[in-house]
Amino acid sequence: xxxxxxxxxxxxxxxxxxxxxxxxxxxxxxxxxxxxxxxxxxxxxxxxxxxxxxxxxxxxxxxxxxxxxxxxxxxxxxxxxxxxxxxxxxxxxxxxxxxxxxxxxxxxxxxxxxxxxxxxxxxxxxxxxxxxxxxxxxxxxxxxxxxxxxxxxxxxxxxxxxxxxxxxxxxxxxxxxxxxxxxxxxxxxxxxxxxxxxxxxxxxxxxxxxxxxxxxxxxxxxxxxxxxxxxxxxxxxxxxxxxxxxxxxxxxxxxxxxxxxxxxxxxxxxxxxxxxxxxxxxxxxxxxxxxxxxxxxxxxxxxxxxxxxxxxxxxxxxxxxxxxxxxxxxxxxxxxxxxxxxxxxxxxxxxxxxxxxxxxxxxxxxxxxxxxxxxxxxxxxxxxxxxxxxxxxxxxxxxxxxxxxxxxxxxxxxxxxxxxxxxx
Numbered sequence: 001x002x003x004x005x006x007x008x009x010x011x012x013x014x015x016x017x018x019x020x021x022x023x024x025x026x027x028x029x030x031x032x033x034x035x036x037x038x039x040x041x042x043x044x045x046x047x048x049x050x051x052x053x054x055x056x057x058x059x060x061x062x063x064x065x066x067x068x069x070x071x072x073x074x075x076x077x078x079x080x081x082x083x084x085x086x087x088x089x090x091x092x093x094x095x096x097x098x099x100x101x102x103x104x105x106x107x108x109x110x111x112x113x114x115x116x117x118x119x120x121x122x123x124x125x126x127x128x129x130x131x132x133x134x135x136x137x138x139x140x141x142x143x144x145x146x147x148x149x150x151x152x153x154x155x156x157x158x159x160x161x162x163x164x165x166x167x168x169x170x171x172x173x174x175x176x177x178x179x180x181x182x183x184x185x186x187x188x189x190x191x192x193x194x195x196x197x198x199x200x201x202x203x204x205x206x207x208x209x210x211x212x213x214x215x216x217x218x219x220x221x222x223x224x225x226x227x228x229x230x231x232x233x234x235x236x237x238x239x240x241x242x243x244x245x246x247x248x249x250x251x252x253x254x255x256x257x258x259x260x261x262x263x264x265x266x267x268x269x270x271x272x273x274x275x276x277x278x279x280x281x282x283x284x285x286x287x288x289x290x291x292x293x294x295x296x297x298x299x300x301x302x303x304x305x306x307x308x309x310x311x312x313x314x315x316x317x318x319x320x321x322x323x324x325x326x327x328x329x330x331x332x333x334x335x336x337x338x339x340x341x342x343x344x345x346x347x348x349x350x351x352x353x354x355x356x357x358x359x360x361x362x363x364x365x366x367x368x369x370x371x372x373x374x375x376x377x378x379x380x381x382x383x384x385x386x387x388x389x390x391x392x393x394x395x396x397x398x399x400x401x402x403x404x405x406x407x408x409x410x411x412x413x414x415x416x417x418x419x420x421x422x423x424x
Contacts, residue, residue, distance in 0.1 A: 041088055045072045045146065048096050050103045054156075055111045057119065063155050065111060065119070067127065069103055070146040071138065083142025099143055106134040116159060123150040 050067040057063055073083045087095045110130050111119065119126050131148040138145060 041073065041084065041090075042092055043073050043075065044092075045070055046092065046096055046099070048100050048103065049151075050100060050107055052104055052107050052111065055108050057111055058113055058115050061116050061155060061159050062157065063111065063116065063119065063153060065107065065150065066152040067103070067107060067130065067148060068151050069099075069148045071099055071143050072146060074139075074142050074144045079139070079142045081142070082140060086141045098141070099138060102137055102141075103130070103134050103148075106130055106137070109133070116155075119150075120153050123153070126150055 048069045048071060050069060051064075052066075053064045054062045055065065073087075074080060087098070107130055110126070110133060114126065127148050127150050131145050134148075135145050
């Protein structure tokens, strides 16, 4: 015997006229052939699909509702007897049909007491209500409702879709409002964050600028120190190089000195050799020839000396004669000038005037010397008396020029006064 089945054993005793029932849940039992009647019933969980179509709700809206129930036979002794009385000898399909009719009846009755919104929006409450109402009735049949759920709710008049649209519109509206508010809050928060970011950025930039400036200053100080060290190192290098170069030059000079000394020694030896050679080949014959020439030169020298002395004596005598002549002429000229000076002193202004008059032809000759190279002078004037006027003007300016040069006033001479001013 399978544990998932219940077996009912019925037996009848003909000799004593008695009968009895025994329920065996799983397990096993003895049965007498031709005496014991054996009937079986399944204890497995049965799934029942409840479908109610065009059931009007409290508001008169027809709905199609589908529910799923999980039921089983209760194994309690009293309730098991009720189940055996109701369903023993029936198939599982027949048992499901009886339970289905009961559940659909309660489902229909409950749908008439609720609105569409209550059924659609709170399916768990609706299913619990069906389970609570139907449980006593199926319990009296020895059946236990393990679960009851609403699988589907729909209608043919598009009430639910309209309700969904309105709800969707409301949800969309709330969503749009929420999005707008969220965007507003996000914009405000973003602006605040940007402001904070910019403040932080400015502070960071300021710190970076300060750090960069400090870094640049440190780098400049380091560069200055490095350049100073480099300059000192370069100068030290150049100084040391100069010292080394000087040492090298000194060594070179010493080498040159040694070389020159050697060269001088060689040259001295060569000179000695050459000198000896010259003495042998040239000096001795030259000395004889030189002595000969010396004697001849001394003779010529004495001749030239005597000749020069005679010529000098001649020139001295001529010079003394010329000097005496010049001295006599000078004395005569001086005496002449003295006599002239005494005469000029004696005669006064008349003598000075005479000297001036004597010098005028010479002055005129000097002035007219450039004009001697002139072939022709043409004076253009429309007035015939213009030339006479120019001549008179030149004559009038002549005494002034002479007075400026010599201090002699020619205007005091009566003849010139008449020439310059005929009317006077």
